[in-house]
Amino acid sequence: MxxxxxxxxxxxxxxxxxxxxxxxxxxxxxxxxxxxxAAKKKVSSMNIRFDIEGSVEPVFVRLKDSPTTQDFIKQLPLTLELTDYAVTEKIAYLPKKLTSQGAPNGHSAKAGDIAYYAPWGNLAIFYKDFDGIANSLIYLGKFDTLPKAFSGNKPFKVTISIDSK
The missing domain is CATH 1.20.5 (Single alpha-helices involved in coiled-coils or other helix-helix interfaces)
Structure with a gap:
């Protein structure tokens, strides 16, 4: 059974x-x-475009991926007036300060470097080498070729945006 x-x-x-x-x-x-x-998501594009006032051709820059760079990209597009500082760099203040989380203590800037100076909250684009290490200067990226407009004394406007290529 x-x-x-x-x-x-x-x-x-x-x-x-x-x-x-x-x-x-x-x-x-x-x-x-x-x-x-969107502010919480990581931005994947690390290429930015500089449209310089009075120039026909834009300049493209590849940035180093870091929390500071991610913060910077989230503020784009930006139109800034760059002014000369210490006959070494062009600077402009950003609308909001960027994070310095995980950044090294300083950077020895070279011509063509794009950096962020944390204490003042400004973007710095070096057209001459900086002698020594600047504390709280955070490297963001580098121009392959620095446009001539950056070496003059006159202030000028740039529009910085994410490169859509």
């Missing part, structure tokens, strides 16, 4: 409940990630 096998509904019900909970959890996590505000 054959014995009838009865399924254990508590085990089957437990497995079904577990599958249901895991499915809901995965959907909730995907929705949360999709709704994350």
């Amino acid at each position: 054959m014995q009838e096998i009865k399924p254990d509904f508590s085990v089957v019900g437990g497995i079904a409940l577990l599958v249901l909970i895991l499915g809901i959890s995965a959907c909730t996590e995907a929705k949360t990630n999709a709704e994350q505000p």
Whole structure:
């Protein structure tokens, strides 16, 4: 005589409940990630474009990925007036200060470097080498070729934007 096998509904019900909970959890996590505000997401493009007042051709710059650079990119596009400072660099104050999280203590700037000076909250573009290490100067990137406009004494405007190429 054959014995009838009865399924254990508590085990089957437990497995079904577990599958249901895991499915809901995965959907909730995907929705949360999709709704994350743009300011919280990491910006992937690290190429920026400089449109210099009075110049026909834009200049493109590749930035180093860092928390400070990510903060800078989130403020773009920006139109800034660059003024001469110490016959070495062009500076402009940013609308909001950038993070200095994880940044080295200082940087020895070279001609063509783009940097952020944390104490003042300004962008600095060096057209001459800086002798020594500037404390709280955070390297952002470098021009391949520095445009002539940067070596003159006159202030000029630039529009900095994310390179869409």
